[in-house]
Amino acid sequence: MGDVIIAGIGQIPVGEHWDLPLHTLSTRAALAAIKDSGGLRPQAMYIGNFAASILSHQANLGALLTDHAGLTGIEAYTVEAAGASGAAALRVGYLAVRSGFVESALVVGVEKWTDRIGPDLEAAAALAEDYDYEAMTGLTPAGQAGLLMQRYLHEYGAPRLAFAAFPLLAHANAVNNPYAMYRKAIRPEVYENAEPVSDPLNMFDSAPYADGAAAVLLARTSGLPEGYAHPRVRISGSSVAVDTLALHDRPDPLAFEAAARSTQSACRQAGILPADVDFFELSDTFSIFAALSLEAAGFARRGEGWKLAQDGSLALGGKLPILTMGGHKARGNPIGAAGVYQIVEAVLQLRGQAGANQVKNARRALVQSLGGPAATAVTHVLERV
Amino acid sequence: MEIPRHWRLKKQRYALIGEVCPYCDGKIFPPRDVCPHCGGEARNVYPFSGKGTVYSYTVMQDAPAGYESQAPYTVALVKLEEGPVVTAQLTDLGEQAVEIGMPVEMVTRKLREDGGAKGMLIYGYKFRPVGLGPH
Ligand SMILES: [Zn+2]
Numbered sequence: 001m002g003d004v005i006i007a008g009i010g011q012i013p014v015g016e017h018w019d020l021p022l023h024t025l026s027t028r029a030a031l032a033a034i035k036d037s038g039g040l041r042p043q044a045m046y047i048g049n050f051a052a053s054i055l056s057h058q059a060n061l062g063a064l065l066t067d068h069a070g071l072t073g074i075e076a077y078t079v080e081a082a083g084a085s086g087a088a089a090l091r092v093g094y095l096a097v098r099s100g101f102v103e104s105a106l107v108v109g110v111e112k113w114t115d116r117i118g119p120d121l122e123a124a125a126a127l128a129e130d131y132d133y134e135a136m137t138g139l140t141p142a143g144q145a146g147l148l149m150q151r152y153l154h155e156y157g158a159p160r161l162a163f164a165a166f167p168l169l170a171h172a173n174a175v176n177n178p179y180a181m182y183r184k185a186i187r188p189e190v191y192e193n194a195e196p197v198s199d200p201l202n203m204f205d206s207a208p209y210a211d212g213a214a215a216v217l218l219a220r221t222s223g224l225p226e227g228y229a230h231p232r233v234r235i236s237g238s239s240v241a242v243d244t245l246a247l248h249d250r251p252d253p254l255a256f257e258a259a260a261r262s263t264q265s266a267c268r269q270a271g272i273l274p275a276d277v278d279f280f281e282l283s284d285t286f287s288i289f290a291a292l293s294l295e296a297a298g299f300a301r302r303g304e305g306w307k308l309a310q311d312g313s314l315a316l317g318g319k320l321p322i323l324t325m326g327g328h329k330a331r332g333n334p335i336g337a338a339g340v341y342q343i344v345e346a347v348l349q350l351r352g353q354a355g356a357n358q359v360k361n362a363r364r365a366l367v368q369s370l371g372g373p374a375a376t377a378v379t380h381v382l383e384r385v
Numbered sequence: 386m387e388i389p390r391h392w393r394l395k396k397q398r399y400a401l402i403g404e405v406c407p408y409c410d411g412k413i414f415p416p417r418d419v420c421p422h423c424g425g426e427a428r429n430v431y432p433f434s435g436k437g438t439v440y441s442y443t444v445m446q447d448a449p450a451g452y453e454s455q456a457p458y459t460v461a462l463v464k465l466e467e468g469p470v471v472t473a474q475l476t477d478l479g480e481q482a483v484e485i486g487m488p489v490e491m492v493t494r495k496l497r498e499d500g501g502a503k504g505m506l507i508y509g510y511k512f513r514p515v516g517l518g519p520h
Contacts, residue, residue: 122449132394133415134472136496136509138445138452139460146443147462154441154485199444248462248470249421 003234004097006382007104007224008037008217009344014181014332017211022056022112023068025213029340030069030108033215038225040217042106044075046093048086049110050336051124052078056112065108075102080336081240082128082371083285085109087339087378090216094238094380097218104223109340110213121209125335128372130246142206144247144373145286146198152254152288153200156303160200164191165309166287167204167329173316174326176356179341181210181332205287207327212334214341221385233350236364237266237381245375256289258377259296259368266366270381274298277381278362279321279349281342283370284328293368294322321359324349339369339378350384386500391507398509399493403469405431412467435491437465437512442475442483451497463489463512477513488515 010032012025026047034040045066053059062076081088086109093105113121126135129144139147153160167186174180186204194202221232241262247253267274274280274297282297284290291305299320300308308314314322325331325345328338346365348354354362365382396402403414404427411422412431420427442461445452452458459475461483475483476494489512496509 119448119450119453122447123451126449132390135449136507137460137472137474138448138455138458138497139472140445140447140449142447143443143445143460146445147441147460150443151441151462151485195446196444197446199446201443244421246472248472253462 002098003221003385004094004218005221005224006216006233006235006343006347007040007219007228008033008035009215009347010036011179011214011341011344012212013179014210014212014334014341016114018114022052022058022110023064025112025211026065026108026110027069029110029213029215030106033106033217037217037219038228040104040219040223040225042071042074042104042217044093044096044102045071045106045108046089047076047078047108047110048089048336048340049078050080050082050085051127052112054124054127055116065110081376081378083283083335084339084369084371084376084378085336086214087342087369087380088240088376090340090343090380091238091240091378093218094235097220104217104219106215106217107340108213108215109337111211111334111336113209113211113334125209128375134246140198141372142201142286143198145205145288146201147247148253148292148373149200149205149288152291155254158303158306161192162306162310163205163287163291164188165306166284166290167191169309169314170284170323170327170329173323173357174330177325177331180326180330181208182330201286201288207285207329207333210332210334212332212337212341214337214344216340216343216347231351232385233347233382234385235380236383237270237379239265239269240376240378241265242376243374245372247373254292256292256296256374256377259293259370259374262377262379263297263366263368266379266381270383272364272381274366277364277366279324279359279365281324281346281365281367282322283368284323285333285370289370289373290322292374293370296374297366316357316359324354324357324359342367342369343380343382346382350382386504391499391505401433401435401491401510403431403433405429412469414465414469414471433465433467436515437463437489439483439485439487439489440464440470441485459483461512474511475513476511477517481514489513490515
């Protein structure tokens with residue numbers, strides 16, 4: 001069969017790894033994924049990374065990271081799509097294995113973020129924007145999210161504090177994730193009193209940028225090792241869609257069109273409707289993104305995504321669990337690696353290895369990563385075979 | 386410092402020079418090679434009036450490098466009366482509360498310094514509430 005199986009997964013704790021360089025983060029995740037697969041040797045390595053060329057003064061990561069992982073000689077290069085870099089690298093790995101050109105591919109998402117502080121990091125994050133016409137105004141990604149949230153509140157009259165439900169859920173779910181940056185539930189008062197970041201957006205509406213690395217090893221069913229140890233999880237849908245880079249160039253910035261199109265396309269490939277999935281790992285880079293992604297995927301009507309978060313529907317035992325291991329908000333957001341963390345977390349759920357956070361009978365997952373405010377959207381459907 | 390880059394963007398930053406599409410009459414800012422409305426080749430110069438309304442806005446607290454001394458500052462999506470939307474800082478606000486729909490007009494202000502305190506100053510468009518008198 002042509003099925004592409006996620007044979008191995010690996011991740012390191014998300015956080016501030018001042019003691020570790022970029023290549024060590026990557027190597028630890030890569031070796032963990034290889035070991036988890038039962039020792040498959042990858043023929044290629046595709047790397048999701050956003051900011052190494054500016055924050056680590058390092059490009060050409062294919063050569064660097066294969067070298068340090070003891071994989072010198074295999075095909076390797078970086079795929080960049082801002083916050084969707086890791087997911088886009090998975091897309092490349094999927095195409096390579098699916099096509100038959102490559103038997104097994106390692107996909108590593110890695111971000112080394114905390115070598116710098118404050119303003120340098122805000123400027124680096126703004127690389128995801130239109131430099132001349134957005135970043136030049138002093139706008140950062142948090143500012144873009146603030147613009148979207150302000151307009152959303154204006155158009156739909158949503159209650160401002162309703163957005164608390166997204167970070168509260170993320171933090172509650174991260175308590176049981178040993179790889180999460182913040183393993184502590186938060187109370188509504190903490191959200192209500194949080195410092196503004198880009199008004200109306202506050203500190204708890206924004207996922208914290210951090211260091212991290214996660215990896216998955218892809219192979220075809222026929223390439224799995226003898227006595228493969230895990231339930232098989234395959235990729236049944238994979239799609240990348242883009243929108244205009246600048247938010248101001250979109251006729252309807254609250255529509256997250258790219259997220260809608262990549263969801264539809266990935267689901268069509270899998271032969272399902274979005275409603276057929278058991279959980280949805282969306283990108284809560286900012287709380288407003290979670291609401292807009294739910295709407296774009298068709299789980300809520302326009303202007304009503306926030307409502308789903310109010311009644312428990314999105315919690316672990318609810319109709320459509322999201323952010324099951326803490327999401328970007330509480331697991332942490334290692335930008336170019338975040339998409340691979342989402343995939344690793346979905347695979348844990350589909351294998352039945354998610355521990356206390358296990359979604360009952362999870363068979364099918366929708367996983368979506370966003371680069372910028374859905375300027376790029378990468379969506380995958382994963383299924384337990 | 387990026388002198389050619391800033392020189393190249395002068396007309397847009399100082400005078401909101403955009404384009405009008407010869408095929409569909411769509412107004413385009415900033416200038417592009419391909420009309421976003423009809424896909425035709427865009428090339429006819431069109432100066433925008435600099436008048437518009439606030440479509441959305443936010444107050445930035447955590448400034449990126451080069452903007453720290455301005456924080457907090459307000460960035461808005463401004464819908465120009467000719468149609469396109471631009472991202473720009475709001476300025477000269479005084480005590481005035483910003484609201485969606487508020488009429489604003491373009492003024493030229495310092496955007497930031499390029500190359501630190503001794504570097505070049507970059508000027509460009511910001512928007513202010515209308516009716517404040519001469520620029
Ligand atoms: Zn046209």
